[in-house]
Amino acid sequence: MTIYFNGSFMPLEQAKVPVLDRGFIFGDGVYEVIPVYSRRAFRLREHLARLQHSLDGIQLPNPHTADEWVAILTGLIARNAPQDQYLYLHITRGVAPRDHAFPNPPVTPTVFAMSNPLVHPPAALLQSGVACITAQDNRWLRCDIKAIALLPNVLLRQSAVAAGCAEAILIRDDSFLTEGAAS
Structure with a gap:
């Protein structure tokens, strides 16, 4: 499985999250799930708008523009085999010394995205x-x-x-x- 992690596509096994990542320590981050049918992300712009709403809700600047997200996610879909899949995006506030307050100055967010096969339930x-x-x-x-x-x-x-x-x-x-x- 190929994933996207902090600016690079790589095998899942190569990705490492530092233990001081605020997502690991505090759950300080957001996620989004996007279904993909026939290798096309379903309502991608709407999902990116919902991601933006979540980021705004925790006062975390979006690390990418909508067009950058489209390029990243299109690249992720292309690098993984299933025709139908779902994309999982995970963005945290990044790595900082442990403190409940937001890091000041802000640190670079951690950005992770992966694709998994979309399993369709049997007709029965x-x-x-x-x-x-x-x-x-x-x-x-x-x-x-x-x-x-x-x-x-x-x-x-x-x-x-x-x-x-x-x-x-x-x-x-x-x-x-x-x-x-x-x-």
Whole structure:
């Protein structure tokens, strides 16, 4: 698998994240997921706008212009085999001494993007559906920011798996369905 990491395309095995990266220490970063069908990113500009919204929400300048992102992601798609794939982008505030406040002066963000095969569910599963549980949505209240700190999602999804189900459907305020823990 070829990935993009801090300005270069490389094999996944070559990428190394420093332990003082704020994404590793604090979860100080955002992500975006973009489906790719027939080697074309689906609604790419809309996904880049959502990425920008998340970056703005944590006051992290975008390390690339929209056109630069298009070139990077098009290059990533071309370097990976599947016709249908999904792109995962991960941007952190970068490497800095441990301090809850933003680094001043700012440091260079860490930028990571990878491609994985997009697995389509079998037709029978689309007809029959899957078992799910409902769970209280206990995540932070800024889910409009696609923050990389997903521990509540991990725990909620694991509760579904432990119950023999495929997913946890999240409910907030006893009446508002928000989304699935991982879907």
